[in-house]
Every structure is written in structure tokens, then in C-alpha cells.
Amino acid sequence: MFSIDLLRDAVVLGVLLGCFYAAVSIGLSISFGLLDVPHVAHPAFLVLASYGVYLLNDSYDIDPLLAGLLLTPLFFLLGLVTYRLYHETFEKRGSDAAVRGIAFFFGVAFIIEVLIILQFGVDQRSVTASYIGKAWRFGDLRIPIRQLVAFAVAIGLTVLLAAYLSKTFMGRAIRAVAQDEEGLRLMGANPVRIKQVAFGIATAVLGIAGALLIIVAPVEPTLDRVYIGRTFCVVVMAGLGSISGTLIASIILGVAESIVLTMFGASWAPAISFALLLGVLAVRPQGLLGR
Amino acid sequence: MNRRRVIGWAVAGIALGLMSVASAEEPPIKIGMSMPQTGGLAGGGKASLLGIEIWRDDINAKGGLLGRKVELVVYDDKSSASETPALYAKLLDVDKVDLLFAPYATVPTAPIMPLVKQRGMLLMGNFSFQVNSKVHHDMWFNNAPWGPADSWATGFLTLGQKAGGKTVAILSADQEFAQNIATTARDVAKKLNLQVVFDQAYPPSTAEFSSIIRAVNAAKPDIVFVASYPPDSAGILRAVNEIGVGDNVKILGGAMVGLQFGAVMENMGSLLNGVVNFNTWLPEPSMYFDGTKAFFEKYSKRAVQAKVDPLGYYLAPYGYAMGQMIEEAVNATKSLDQKTLAKYLRENTHKTIVGPITFAEDGEWKESATLEAQFRGVKDKNMDQFRSAGKQVILFPDRLKTGDLITPFEDARNK
Numbered sequence: 001m002f003s004i005d006l007l008r009d010a011v012v013l014g015v016l017l018g019c020f021y022a023a024v025s026i027g028l029s030i031s032f033g034l035l036d037v038p039h040v041a042h043p044a045f046l047v048l049a050s051y052g053v054y055l056l057n058d059s060y061d062i063d064p065l066l067a068g069l070l071l072t073p074l075f076f077l078l079g080l081v082t083y084r085l086y087h088e089t090f091e092k093r094g095s096d097a098a099v100r101g102i103a104f105f106f107g108v109a110f111i112i113e114v115l116i117i118l119q120f121g122v123d124q125r126s127v128t129a130s131y132i133g134k135a136w137r138f139g140d141l142r143i144p145i146r147q148l149v150a151f152a153v154a155i156g157l158t159v160l161l162a163a164y165l166s167k168t169f170m171g172r173a174i175r176a177v178a179q180d181e182e183g184l185r186l187m188g189a190n191p192v193r194i195k196q197v198a199f200g201i202a203t204a205v206l207g208i209a210g211a212l213l214i215i216v217a218p219v220e221p222t223l224d225r226v227y228i229g230r231t232f233c234v235v236v237m238a239g240l241g242s243i244s245g246t247l248i249a250s251i252i253l254g255v256a257e258s259i260v261l262t263m264f265g266a267s268w269a270p271a272i273s274f275a276l277l278l279g280v281l282a283v284r285p286q287g288l289l290g291r
Numbered sequence: 292m293n294r295r296r297v298i299g300w301a302v303a304g305i306a307l308g309l310m311s312v313a314s315a316e317e318p319p320i321k322i323g324m325s326m327p328q329t330g331g332l333a334g335g336g337k338a339s340l341l342g343i344e345i346w347r348d349d350i351n352a353k354g355g356l357l358g359r360k361v362e363l364v365v366y367d368d369k370s371s372a373s374e375t376p377a378l379y380a381k382l383l384d385v386d387k388v389d390l391l392f393a394p395y396a397t398v399p400t401a402p403i404m405p406l407v408k409q410r411g412m413l414l415m416g417n418f419s420f421q422v423n424s425k426v427h428h429d430m431w432f433n434n435a436p437w438g439p440a441d442s443w444a445t446g447f448l449t450l451g452q453k454a455g456g457k458t459v460a461i462l463s464a465d466q467e468f469a470q471n472i473a474t475t476a477r478d479v480a481k482k483l484n485l486q487v488v489f490d491q492a493y494p495p496s497t498a499e500f501s502s503i504i505r506a507v508n509a510a511k512p513d514i515v516f517v518a519s520y521p522p523d524s525a526g527i528l529r530a531v532n533e534i535g536v537g538d539n540v541k542i543l544g545g546a547m548v549g550l551q552f553g554a555v556m557e558n559m560g561s562l563l564n565g566v567v568n569f570n571t572w573l574p575e576p577s578m579y580f581d582g583t584k585a586f587f588e589k590y591s592k593r594a595v596q597a598k599v600d601p602l603g604y605y606l607a608p609y610g611y612a613m614g615q616m617i618e619e620a621v622n623a624t625k626s627l628d629q630k631t632l633a634k635y636l637r638e639n640t641h642k643t644i645v646g647p648i649t650f651a652e653d654g655e656w657k658e659s660a661t662l663e664a665q666f667r668g669v670k671d672k673n674m675d676q677f678r679s680a681g682k683q684v685i686l687f688p689d690r691l692k693t694g695d696l697i698t699p700f701e702d703a704r705n706k
Contacts, residue, residue, distance in 0.1 A: 006509050013501045020499070113329075121598040122333035123554035124525060128672065133562060135533035144501055144533040216499065218525045218558060222330055226496045261502040262509075266493035267465055 009141055010262040011255055016147035018254020019154035020216055022247045024209045024227060025234040026157055030202035032232070033241035034178040035195050037086065038102045043224035043231060044109035045203060049075060049210020050125075050219040051116055057127040064127045065149070068211025072204040079203025082108065083196045092192075109224060116221040126218035150212045154247065157205060162243045164201075174198040178241055233273045237280050239290025249288055252276065319362035320355070320627065322347075322617075323388030324417075325378040327395055330370025331522055334552050335606050336395040337599040339417060340365060342610025343392065345589050350614065356621045364388055368399050372467075379403045383410055389627050392613060393417045395606060397468035404428060413629040413636075415613050416654070418571075418606060421471050423654050430633040431654035434613040436571050436645070438659025443569055444476040446663040446687040447516060447545040450567065452483050454541040454698040456513035460489035462503065462527070469518035472546045476516050488512050497523065500530035508537050515540055515700075521549035525559055532562050540700040544568040545663075551605035553674055560671030565703030567696065570662045572604045572645060573683050577691045582644040586611055602677055612643035663687040665696060667706050 024046055031039040049071055056067035090101040126132075131145040165171035173194045176184050181191045213219060234253060238245030256272045280288060324343075327336030347361050355361055364386045368374040375394060382388045391407065393400045393416045400419040407414045408428040416422070416433030421440050423431045437443065448459065459480050463473035470492065480487050489510035493503055504527070507515060515536055519527055524547040536543060544567040549555050551570055556563060572578055590603045600607070619642070620635045621627065640649045649657040664683040669676065676682055684694035697703040 003509065006505070009505050010502055013499075013505065017499050017502075117329060117333075121554075122329065122337065123552065123600070124334075124522065124549075124558060125554070126525070126558040133529060133532050135535075142534050144530070146533075147499075147501065217529070218522075218555075220331070220522060223522070226498065229496075230498075258502040261493070261497075262506045266491045266497065266503055270494045270496055 005140065006262060007259070010259045012141065012143065013147070013262075014255030014258030015251055016143065016151045016254070017258055018251035019247070020147065020150040020212060020250075021230060021234055021254055022250035023150060023154040023157060023212050025231040025250060026154075026161060026243065026246050027202040027205040027209060028231050029235050029238065029241065029243055029246040030161075030174075030205075031199055033235050033238070033246075034174060035198055035202075036178075037083070037091075037105075037195075037199065038099075039105055039202075040102055040228060040232075041082075041105040041109040041112065042206070043227035044112040045075070045078070045206045046210050046213055046227065047219055047221065047224045048112050048116065049206045050214040050223075051120060051210075052207070053211045053214050054120075054125045054127055054219070057129075058125075064129050064211045064215050065153070065208070068208040071207035071210070075207045076200045076204035079200035080196055082203065083199035087192055087196070113221050113224065120221070122221060124218040124220045125214070127214050129215065132215060146215050150216055153208060153212055154250075157208065158243055158247045161201075161205070165243060170194070170197060174201075175241075230273055233277050237277045237287055239284075239287025242287065242289040245287060245289030249280075317359045319360040320357070320390070320621075321362050321364050321386060321388040322390045322392055323364040323379075323382035323386055324392035325366045325368035325375050325382075325394045325399065327370040327399060328367040331520060332370035332396050332399070334521060334554070334600060335418070335548075336370070337597065338552075338594070338603045339395045339606040339610040341590065341593060341597055341599050341603070342586075342607035343614055345586065345593065345607075346611045346614030346618075350618055356618060357625065357627070368394050370396075370399065372398050372402050375399045375403045376406055379406055383412070390617060390632075391415070393419060397422055397471070398466060401467055404431075407431075411629060413633045415617065417613065418609065420468050421655075428654070430629060432616070432633075432636050432650050433655050434609050434616070436609075436656055436660035436662075438651075438656045438661065440471075440655075441475040441479050442659035442661050443472055443546050444479040444516065446659075446661060447542070447567065447569070448476065448479050448483055448485060448514060450663060450686055450696050451514035451516075451542040452485060454696055456541045457485060458488045458510075458512045459485045459514040459516055460507050460510055460512035461487060461491075461516050461518075462489070462507060463492050463518040464520045464523055465492040465494050466520065468548075469520065469546070472518040473516075476518070476545070485514065493523070495520065495523070497526075500526045501534050503527075504530040504534045504536060508535060511537055511539055513539055513541050515543040516545040517543070518546040519548065521552070521555065524549035525555055528559060528562050528566065536700070538699065538701055541698045542567050542696065543700045550666075553600045553602035553677065556602075556669075556677055557672060557674045560673070561669055563666040563669045564706060565666065565697070565700050567663055567665045567686065570605065570664050570683065571660075572608050573662060573664055573685060574604070574678060575664075575680050575683070575685050575691075575693045577685065577693055578646075580644055580646050581642065583608065586644050601674060608645050612645045612648070615643045616641045616648065659688065660691065661688075662691060665694070665703065667697070667703075 028042045052071045053067040056062045135142040177191045177194045238249035326340045366378045397419040401422045404426040413430040418435040463469040620632045624631045651657040
């Protein structure tokens with residue numbers, strides 16, 4: 001089954017899907033890509049943010065995106081606390097800390113999952129907004145508005161974060177700590193504090209990404225498991241720490257998945273992420289835009 | 292009688308009394324099971340367990356079974372097929388339970404079938420689909436109204452054909468339950484001379500369904516048969532609403548698990564309108580039997596506290612019915628012997644709150660009571676609307692029918 005219309009629709013829907021993947025992966029690009037923190041609890045924080053958005057939307061009728069924005073300061077603080085805990089218990093104790101740190105973040109992910117189940121139960125939750133469940137028509141092409149929202153927010157987040165990391169003092173410090181922590185220490189800066197702020201930013205971004213997650217589809221407590229593979233795949237394929245690379249890798253992944261889902265059979269879709277990852281790493285071991 | 296002798300008699304009397312109390316207080320009858328309480332199947336698992344617990348409390352209030360209290364031994368299987376074999380081995384070898392109930396759903400049940408058969412245990416199935424078709428365990432009794440394997444697809448595809456459908460699209464989740472259903476759908480389509488124009492299995496990790504629904508649309512089917520699991524059903528319907536499946540579709544739905552649960556129905560709201568989907572119990576006039584109303588009065592009160600599905604139509608009454616069948620068999624045979632109980636269950640019709648149940652040779656219901664019902668007039672964000680008749684009109688089977696199909700699908704969505 002092949003037609004130009006079908007291919008066009010698959011590409012358009014794939015770009016939108018890719019931008020959504022970028023939004024949910026961009027925080028990990030900072031925490032794992034720049035800071036080398038094995039943050040496997042990233043998708044659990046993402047789902048936690050979605051539940052926060054659900055609570056605000058359901059109880060106070062606040063628009064999901066605005067609710068996500070309201071959550072960002074809280075998630076910034078959550079990020080600061082989490083990193084400090086990780087640093088004190090694992091990171092500062094030696095070079096094999098990263099490996100043991102994976103256990104720490106797996107534990108955090110399970111705790112978040114259980115807390116969500118205790119508070120909200122196991123049922124799916126979703127939000128209401130005027131742009132959910134509707135589509136824009138362009139001829140015979142229909143585009144879900146919720147996906148356009150994800151697209152716009154992902155582009156906005158990428159531009160803002162890329163500008164922050166390259167134009168501001170703290171942003172440059174974060175890049176510096178990623179490149180040469182020891183050098184930064186010799187210049188009198190406190191790399192732990194800089195990494196803590198960076199981790200806070202990476203977590204704060206999840207407030208908005210969590211809003212997108214629940215806008216795009218209903219959430220349930222164990223949804224984080226679906227996103228672990230995808231988000232890490234995007235970040236590694238992008239090149240560790242590359243914000244713009246994250247957007248490009250996500251779009252490539254989204255378009256590839258969409259074309260496969262539409263034209264070659266849905267069963268093959270999960271293999272696409274990792275086939276692409278292997279392909280990219282074989283040609284460019286540092287990732288698409290890696291350092 | 293001197294003082295020392297009085298004390299001696301008193302001590303002896305107390306000891307004798309304690310011994311007789313101990314012999315009168317027989318150990319409880321243990322019923323063991325795993326149940327999904329976390330993971331994708333937890334919503335159903337918790338509701339099912341609550342139905343079973345209500346039965347346990349009712350039977351214990353009546354004095355238990357054979358004069359012994361009934362105790363449930365329950366473990367969380369995390370909705371995972373890899374957990375259940377070890378849990379059931381533990382139930383048999385460590386907890387030494389007297390009877391076994393299966394966990395909710397096909398995926399966690401399938402791996403325990405060989406173990407249960409090997410140990411010669413009777414197993415009350417709990418909404419799994421065709422898990423005994425290859426194992427052939429003669430003490431398997433599936434507590435689910437599916438009946439013959441092709442009943443789900445037959446009901447839905449027959450309705451579609453009567454509405455003028457000639458072509459069918461089959462969209463299914465890539466896992467045990469949905470694949471079994473999809474296989475029967477292909478067979479039934481062949482029998483009914485329906486041409487399959489789209490047939491795909493999507494992976495359980497699929498995050499977004501727009502692309503898949505676009506592909507279904509391109510195939511221009513008359514009938515869209517969907518076999519999906521809870522996390523996906525909502526995503527598929529949302530994509531159907533946004534992308535559209537085409538004006539020629541007469542009927543859409545069939546085997547979408549999830550749309551039976553209160554929270555999902557409330558969340559989906561008006562997006563449900565027009566969808567024809569399977570169900571097991573609905574508050575329609577044809578579905579009330581002895582004890583049904585009293586059960587739901589108890590369930591509604593306890594569901595809030597237990598944070599489970601407030602409606603509980605899909606699984607909870609069947610959990611209760613599972614207990615009722617064991618109660619009837621044990622009381623009639625005065626035995627806990629697995630073979631004796633199995634013989635009784637196989638040879639009799641059982642009166643339950645979900646209606647009379649008779650088992651066929653393979654342990655499935657002799658006659659299917661799988662409902663195909665159409666959502667109508669559903670409003671957004673309103674759980675209570677689903678408690679009244681008319682929101683899910685039963686189209687199939689004929690003996691339980693409460694209305695006719697509205698078609699095509701696009702028209703039905705606006706009703």
C-alpha cells in the first residue's frame with residue numbers, strides 16, 4: 001500500500017511526533033548528556049509532572065500548559081534536592097559511582113511510581129482543554145491540534161535552552177562543567193553547585209514536558225517504562241549534551257516510526273529507534289551533533 | 292476435697308476446654324490467587340479482587356464453607372506473565388492453599404496453566420481468553436462469558452455485515468490476548484465472506500496512534516475491528532476522532548479492553564459515542580438476576596474506599612460469581628477434593644448474579660453471553676451517566692438485546 005498522500009501524511013505526523021519526543025527527552029539531554037548523571041528516573045519524573053498537571057486541571061480547571069508552567073519552579077527545587085542526594089550518597093564517593101547511581105535512580109523511579117499509585121490509583125488519567133481531541137484540516141490532511149501544541153512547545157524549549165546554555169553566564173558554566181570539571185574547580189568555581197543548578201533546570205523542563213505527555217495521551221503510573229528506551233535513544237543518537245541535536249534526532253526518529261507505522265506494518269516500529277541508534281553510532285560514534 | 296485437688300481439677304478443666312475449643316476452631320479454607328494490582332491490568336485486577344472479597348465477606352457472614360471460614364491468599368503479579376508461575380508455585384507449596392483462582396486476564400494466566408495441570412488442581416479462570424485451548428486441562432472453568440472462541444468476532448462482524456459491510460480492517464495489540472482475538476476475527480471474516488483489507492499488530496509500547504489510524508483510513512474498510520489493551524484503547528479512539536477513519540465505516544470497535552472501566556469512560560466522554568464494543572455486564576434491563584442489585588449496592592460503597600473502578604461492571608460481579616460457583620459446588624459435594632468439585636462444576640448449571648452458567652467440555656461457557664453494545668448520548672466528564680440504562684445499548688446477543696445498531700459510524704458518533 002503506497003501513495004504519495006499517505007507518505008506526505010506519515011512525514012507530517014512523524015515530524016510532530018518527533019517534536020513531542022524532543023520535548024520529553026530534552027531534560028535528559030542536560031542531566032545525562034551534559035552532566036553524565038545516569039538519570040533513569042527521568043521518565044518517572046515526567047509522569048509525576050503529568051499527574052501534577054492532571055491535579056491542577058481536574059481540581060482548578062487550569063489549562064494543562066499553564067499548569068505545566070506553574071509546576072516548573074517546584075520541579076526545579078525537586079531537581080536540586082534529588083541531585084544533592086545523589087551527589088552526597090554516590091557521586092562524590094568515587095569513579096564507579098555512576099554505575100551505582102543507576103540503582104539510586106531506579107529506586108527513585110519505583111518510589112515515584114508507588115506514590116502515584118497510592119495517591120491516584122492505577123486508572124488512566126487525562127486532561128481536558130479546547131485543543132485536545134480536535135484536528136486541523138488542510139485539504140484531506142488532518143493534523144491533531146494536541147500534536148501541533150507539542151510541536152510548538154518543543155521548538156520553543158529547544159530555542160530557549162540552546163540560547164540559555166550558549167548566551168548566559170550560568171549556561172556557559174554548565175557547558176564548562178560538562179567539558180572539564182577539574183578545570184572549572186581550579187578557576188575557583190564550585191562544579192557541584194553548577195551541576196546542581198543544571199540538574200534543577202533539567203527537572204524543571206519536565207514540568208512542561210509532563211504537560212505535553214498528558215495532552216498527547218492519557219497517563220497511568222507505569223507509563224515511564226515506555227519512555228526509558230526512547231528518551232535515552234534520542235539523547236545518545238543526538239550526541240551527548242547537544243540540545244539542537246536532540247530535536248534533530250527526535251524528528252528523525254518520529255518520521256521513521258511514523259513511516260513504518262503507516263506503510264510497513266506497526267510491528268516493526270519499536271525496532272526502528274534502536275536500528276537508527278546503531279546505524280548512527282556506527283557512522284558517527286559521538287552521535288549526530290556530539291562533542 | 293482439699294484445696295490442692297480443687298486447683299488440680301480446675302487446671303485439668305481449663306486444659307480440656309482449651310483443647311475442645313482448638314478442635315472446634317478448624318483452620319480456614321484458603322483460596323489462593325495472584326491479581327494484578329500494579330501495571331497495566333491493575334484497574335481490572337483490583338475491581339475483580341473487590342468482587343471476590345465481597346463474596347468472601349458474605350460467605351463468612353453465613354458461617355463459611357463446610358463450617359470453616361474462607362481466607363483469601365493474594366499476591367500482586369504486577370500484570371506480568373513472568374511473575375505468575377513462581378507465585379502459583381508458592382501458593383501451592385508454601386501457603387498450601389485448598390483452591391486456586393486465576394489472576395485477571397489472559398497474559399498473567401497463560402503461563403500458570405501447565406503448572407496447574409501438572410499438580411492436578413482445579414482452576415477457576417478469571418477473564419482470560421482461550422488459555423486452555425492447547426493445554427486441555429480438564430479442571431479449568433473460565434469465569435468469563437466469552438463462550439466459544441469466535442464469539443467476540445462473530446457478534447461484531449455479523450452486526451457489521453448486516454449493516455452492509457463487505458470489507459474489514461483488523462487492528463490488534465501485539466500480545467497474547469489481542470492476537471488470539473485477531474486470529475478468530477480473521478477466521479470469522481473468512482466464514483462470512485468479508486474481505487480483510489488491513490491487518491496489523493501494533494507493539495504495546497506505541498505512544499501515538501495517528502499514523503496507524505491514517506493507514507486504516509487509506510485502506511477504506513467498511514468494518515474496523517480493534518483488539519486493544521487498556522493503555523492503547525483511549526489513544527486509538529482519540530486518533531480516530533482527530534484523523535477520522537472514513538465515511539464508509541459502518542461500525543468500529545469490537546474488542547477494545549479499557550472502555551469498560553469507569554475512569555476511562557469518564558475521561559473519554561463523548562469520544563465514545565458510536566463505538567460498538569464488547570462488555571460483560573451493563574445496567575440494562577435484561578442484565579439483572581437474583582442478587583445483582585444487592586451486589587452493586589455493596590460494591591459502590593466499598594469501591595470508593597478501595598480506590599477502584601466506581602462502576603465495576605466489567606469484572607467485579609464475575610469475581611463474586613466465581614465465589615458463588617465454588618460455594619455451590621463445595622456445599623453440594625461437601626468436599627474440597629479437586630476432582631469431585633470439577634465433576635460437579637462440569638455437570639451442573641450454576642445460579643449466579645451474572646445469570647445461569649453452564650460450562651462446555653473445554654471449560655469455557657457453553658453459551659456465549661459476550662455483549663456487543665453501542666455507546667450513545669455520552670457527555671463529557673460525567674461518571675454517573677453510565678449508571679443509567681441507554682448509554683450502552685446491547686446489540687448482541689439477541690436474547691439480551693436492548694436496541695438496534697445505529698450506522699454508519701460517523702452518524703452514530705453524533706447520536
